[in-house]
Amino acid sequence: MDRKLTSVNANGRNYGVPARPVVVVCVDGCEPDYITQAIQAGVAPYMKRMLESGTSLVGDCVVPSFTNPNNLSIVTGAPPAVHGICGNYFLDPATGKEVMMNDVAYLRSGTILAALSGAGLKVAVITAKDKLRSLLGHGMADICFSAEKADKATLADGGIADVPALVGKPVPSVYSADLSEFVFAAGVKLLETTRPDVMYLSTTDYVQHKCAPGTVGANDFYAMMDGYLAQLDALGAVIALTADHGMSPKTDAAGNPRIVFLQQALDALAGAGESRVILPITDPYVVHHGALGSFATIYLKEPSSTSTIMAALRALDGVEVVMTREEAAQRFELPPDRIGDVVVISDHLTVLGTRATEHDLSGLTVPLRSHGGLSEQKVPLLFNRRLQGLPEARRWRNFDIFDLALNHACVTTA
Numbered sequence: 377m378d379r380k381l382t383s384v385n386a387n388g389r390n391y392g393v394p395a396r397p398v399v400v401v402c403v404d405g406c407e408p409d410y411i412t413q414a415i416q417a418g419v420a421p422y423m424k425r426m427l428e429s430g431t432s433l434v435g436d437c438v439v440p441s442f443t444n445p446n447n448l449s450i451v452t453g454a455p456p457a458v459h460g461i462c463g464n465y466f467l468d469p470a471t472g473k474e475v476m477m478n479d480v481a482y483l484r485s486g487t488i489l490a491a492l493s494g495a496g497l498k499v500a501v502i503t504a505k506d507k508l509r510s511l512l513g514h515g516m517a518d519i520c521f522s523a524e525k526a527d528k529a530t531l532a533d534g535g536i537a538d539v540p541a542l543v544g545k546p547v548p549s550v551y552s553a554d555l556s557e558f559v560f561a562a563g564v565k566l567l568e569t570t571r572p573d574v575m576y577l578s579t580t581d582y583v584q585h586k587c588a589p590g591t592v593g594a595n596d597f598y599a600m601m602d603g604y605l606a607q608l609d610a611l612g613a614v615i616a617l618t619a620d621h622g623m624s625p626k627t628d629a630a631g632n633p634r635i636v637f638l639q640q641a642l643d644a645l646a647g648a649g650e651s652r653v654i655l656p657i658t659d660p661y662v663v664h665h666g667a668l669g670s671f672a673t674i675y676l677k678e679p680s681s682t683s684t685i686m687a688a689l690r691a692l693d694g695v696e697v698v699m700t701r702e703e704a705a706q707r708f709e710l711p712p713d714r715i716g717d718v719v720v721i722s723d724h725l726t727v728l729g730t731r732a733t734e735h736d737l738s739g740l741t742v743p744l745r746s747h748g749g750l751s752e753q754k755v756p757l758l759f760n761r762r763l764q765g766l767p768e769a770r771r772w773r774n775f776d777i778f779d780l781a782l783n784h785a786c787v788t789t790a
C-alpha cells in the first residue's frame with residue numbers, strides 16, 4: 377500500500393485510510409431495542425461497554441427497509457438513486473420480467489470497499505447469505521465469501537479457500553442463527569490471521585424475523601454476537617455496528633398476520649390485468665416471512681387511473697402511505713425507472729401481499745415479524761470509540777457508517 381495515501385474517494389465522499397483494522401458490522405433486522413433488551417438482561421456486557429465508552433447514535437435506513445438496498449447503501453455510502461439497487465426484487469423495465477436484483481449488472485456505482493481495495497488496502501467481506509456476495513464484492517480484488525457457501529469459496533473466486541477448516545465450523549443451514557455466527561467466527565479468524573485493514577460483516581435476520589427484542593431467542597443471538605465483538609475488540613479493531621433495517625410484529629393481538637392483499641384489492645377495483653403489484657422483499661429465502669413486507673410498488677396499465685387508485689388504496693385499513701413514483705423517488709432517493717407508478721407502504725402492524733393464494737404461510741411457525749416500511753427505518757449506529765469531530769446534530773443514515781468509522785472513529789495514517 378502507498379503509505380502516503382491518506383484517503384480514498386467513493387461516490388463523492390472521502391474516506392480516511394485507517395491506521396488499525398476497522399470492522400463494520402451490518403446486523404440484519406437489528407431494531408435498536410434488541411440491543412437495549414440484551415444489555416438490560418445482562419447478556420451483552422461488551423455492547424454495554426460500547427455504550428459507556430464508545431458512541432451510540434440512532435440513524436435512518438433506506439426505504440424500502442429491505443436487505444439489498446440497505447447493504448448496498450452502506451457499502452457505497454449513497455442512497456439507491458446512486459447505486460441503483462432499490463429492492464431485493466424488481467420489474468426490469470428492459471425485459472418486462474420480474475427478477476432478483478442480485479446481479480452486478482444492476483449496480484450503478486462503485487463501492488467504498490472496491491475503492492479501498494483499489495488503493496491497496498486489504499479488504500474482506502463476509503456475508504451470511506450468498507445472494508449479496510457478488511454485489512458486495514463487486515470490483516474488489518480481496519476476500520469475499522458467504523457463510524452459506526463457505527465451502528465453495530476459492531482463491532480465484534473469493535480470495536480464500538478452505539474456509540470451514542479455517543473457521544473450525546461446518547457450513548451452517550441457511551435458516552439458522554448459526555449462519556450469522558459463522559460470519560462473526562470467520563471475521564475473528566481473519567483478523568487473527570490475515571488481519572485485513574477493513575472488514576465488512578453482514579448477517580442474516582433469521583432470528584429477528586422469529587424473535588422479538590428481549591425474548592430468549594433474541595437474547596441468545598445478541599449474547600453470541602457480543603462475545604465475538606469482544607474478541608474483535610481484543611484484537612485491536614475499531615468496531616462500527618449498524619443494521620440494514622429494523623423489524624416489527626405484523627400481527628393482531630392473537631398473532632394472526634395483518635395482510636393487505638393489494639393485487640386482489642386492485643383487481644376488484646380496476647379489473648384483472650389492469651395493474652401489476654411488485655413486492656421487493658421477495659427473495660429465494662421466503663420461509664420466514666412468506667414474501668410479506670411493508671413496501672410494494674404498482675405498475676398501472678392506464679396512467680390516467682392513478683389518482684383514483686391512489687385514493688382507494690389510502691382508504692384501506694393498514695395502509696400508511698401511498699405515493700406516486702415521483703414522490704417516492706424524491707422522498708426516499710430511489711431510481712425512478714426501477715419503481716412502479718405507485719408506491720404503497722403499510723403500517724407498523726401490517727404487511728402487503730399480492731393475492732392470498734400466492735403467499736405460502738405454512739413456514740411461519742411463530743407470529744409474523746417483518747419490515748420494509750417507515751416503521752422499520754430506525755437503526756442503531758454503535759461504535760467502540762468516541763467519535764471525534766462530528767458535525768452539528770444531523771439526521772444520521774446507516775450509510776454514514778463508513779464515514780463515521782473511517783473519518784471520525786479512527787486516526788488516519790500520516
Ligand SMILES: [Zn+2]
Nearest residue numbers: 404405443620
Ligand atoms: Zn435484512
